[in-house]
Amino acid sequence: MLTKLSGGRVYDPANGRDGDAGDLYVRDGRIVADPGPGVVPDETVDLSGRVVMAGAIDIHSHIAGGKVNIARLLMAEEHRAFPVEAEGLCRCGGGVASPSTHVTGCRYAQMGYTAAFEPAMLPSNARHAHLEMADIPLIDTGGYVVLGNDDLFLDLLASGAGDEAIADYVGWTLNATRALAVKAVNPGGINAFKYNQRRLDVDEAGPFHAVTPRRILTALAGAVQRLGIPHPLHLHGFNLGVPGNVEATLDSIAAADGLRLHLAHVQFHAYGAEGDRRFSSAAARVAEAVNRRPNISVDVGQVMFGQTVTASADTMAQMGNTGLAHPKKWAMMDIECDAGCGVVPFRYRDKAFVNALQWAIGLELFLLIDDPWRVFLTTDHPNGAPFTSYPELIRLLMDRDYRLARLAELHPALPKHTILGELKREYTLGEIATMTRAAPARILGLSDRGHLGPGAAADIVVYTDRADRKAMFETPDMVFKDGRLIVRDGVVVALARGRTHVVEPAYDPAIEARIARHFDEHMGMKLAHFRIAEDEIRGGDGLARHACRPGAF
């Protein structure tokens, strides 16, 4: 069946289209080229005057896995206060900051998102994460596997394993856990916390495995490059949330030494320790460093105000935050010689200076980083705010008057500590399409997503162009997933199943003997049982593989 979507204003940055009116053709779930005048479409949808973009892609959102379930348990009050009734095809559930799987999939799709990626999948918890992601309807998913605090990796590094062996181990792990990318969380720090160390400097050797965080970081970034994984090393950096941590952030950028590096939720890592409150914005310094180095990309991890829950593998940082828990309860877990997880409920208050400045720092970063291909729209859901606050965030980026009005409502000391009031930039629709569609697909290596050229999956979103950008992005008119209309005017009209995006880098299988010995001697589990089989992902139907290109990056 051939469908023609006619006359829409198409924002498709990957193919150089910036709002010009044009037609799109969809056949069998894919975008196809204009079949020419002789072919009559089976169906024509008139989109004259509407804004058309590819489905949005969230590059960093904690949607599944053990820590998300712990967050749901801790957020018992939220689930009592915000139950969600079944609505048409969307099953019942609940939660805002810690939504259930159907609520997650439905809310994403209702906002025009067709993919979201879990950025902290522990190897030992990967099977759980995949089982849970399969229960999220409508959107594509995938996971970034967490390395850099696992004892085997640290042991390999400390015992002088070469770059090749390290890359083989990373490649094996990506295959075994069915992951899309590699994430490092506070490299070395989570492991050090297991030895009661509450801080670890970038050049300080760990308490048990004598390797420094810098060495871990460069080894992982190098392995990712060697394996040709499209997405650069996804780094949750050092000293998250600590005033003055900008130095470690800039140091990480320097340590990458030209290798590609993605700094996750960089807002939480762009803090100075200056001024009368010993807490200051270092957004300008971070933005300047990012602007200067094309090997660096970031997602922001914008803070928005209200109740949320923070969930992270970074037990070292999260343990330091437990005193700020709201409500006053929190959970920490040391996990399986892999990493850990820390879950701390938190309320960002607009009248609190620190929270207001965090909000401003995030917006400064968005507005100061020039290249929308290298800065991604995230709230680090749910750590900075639930993903449902994206439409509000888009309005803040696109509408300076609105931004200034919000700024005026916040803590009175804020204007003296942020340059936000002076920043005139307003994001264009084309730039929003870049940062939420084209760029995420490109940096994850999803060649058939995030754009509307022939061959792309027909994940398409249609909006009415409204001056109120929040309203516009909150409720698209139509959302198509793989060519099928799944949402109309905010109502889910069909339940599509998502796919799970993975890479399968080549590696020397000789490394398996070393890993198998580790499993036999220490892990109380057989390597064969650790590895996730293809048919375990969405019942064997829905794995989407993406090419690795060794040496290409």
Add this chain to the structure above:
Amino acid sequence: MAIHKDATHKDVVCPFCGLGCDDLTVRAAAGGLSVRSTDCPIALERFAQARPAEPPRAGGNAVAPEDAVRAAAGALGASRAPLVAGLGADVDGVRAALALAERVGAVVDHAGSEGLYRNLAVQQRTGWIATTFAELRNRCDLLLVVGPDPAVLHPRLYERWVAPAPAYREPGTRAVVFLCGEPLERTREALAGVPVTVIPGSAGEVGGAVAALAAALADPAGVTDAMGALAERLRAARYAVVAWAAAAFEGAHADLTVERLVGLVRDVNRHTRCAGLPLSGYDNVVGANQVCTWQFGVPLRTALAGGAPVHDPHRFAWARFQETADAILWISAFRPEVPAFPAGKPVVALAPPGTAFAQEPAVFIPVGTPGIDHAGHVFRGDTVVALRTGRLIDRGLPDAAKVLNAILAALPQEAAAC
């Protein structure tokens, strides 16, 4: 019906107690299954329970599978307050049970959730610091076991997770302390060579003992008894693990004992590293709870009757709600046992062949056991690791998910209650 190929299966995953043993050797022969590689009484008993298939029954009479499904759908469809419980199934079975429960507006719970819930209640109220099996095995230098020896429920706990030398700790530094629980003989054997201290006490004294220990930890001055010495050892440890099996605690408010343990762990962390290890996990109770939590945002003991999920650990515990329910769907794929339910309400039971009933259920549909008849996902008791079981024999039995999906399909096509 039974198709047994003589075979010896190695590295078999055992899905029963939650320890996640995946190293079993199981012999399949005409006489059934026998475990050859371990003396674990749970594994020995449970694998040996695989009996030949039998036909489904409705009203006590053998019926065709589709008739049994129709009878089950009839009983559940007519119900106004059904209970869908037991939930002894792999992840797919639990998914199917929850979907069915949503449709008919049921209360959902797992047969073994009492012990789990003593822990969950505390996790929800206060949070905690916890750890996993491989952390225990490789990093722990002091294991404090509180209450009755968990090896009664999890026989290979020490053999697999405590006796091996820690990989990421100075060698020879591990010691084990038992508080208010005498170690079993098999525990002492497993821990030969590991220094063991026993501080005696009964199960009923656990709460008080932990309170005394917490007090000694806070203020060591003048505490000269065993608690003072133990507090000192906890402070001096590099990575202490406090383990307990809440199912073995006594009293109606055993969650308060768990809360004290969790508080103790938090206190020790002010001095050094320490983590709790709440043990549970029978018949994939942890997996059932994980699926329920991710699908509905709330854990087990939830009603799916009124549009949105309502979680109430007291009201919707299956042992209580069975009195209120007007129909019961009980799923017990892991063991041929079903509780005796209050009389006068239809019971639909999905359980392995050979299940004995105190009273013949309205409908009995024999199902296979994950790890014996079919592959399936089960969670380990430490909540992080999920395993995929193997498949050893073909008794021609459907898995629970398949039967549950068939029952759902046989119900009138109406909107879900929740």
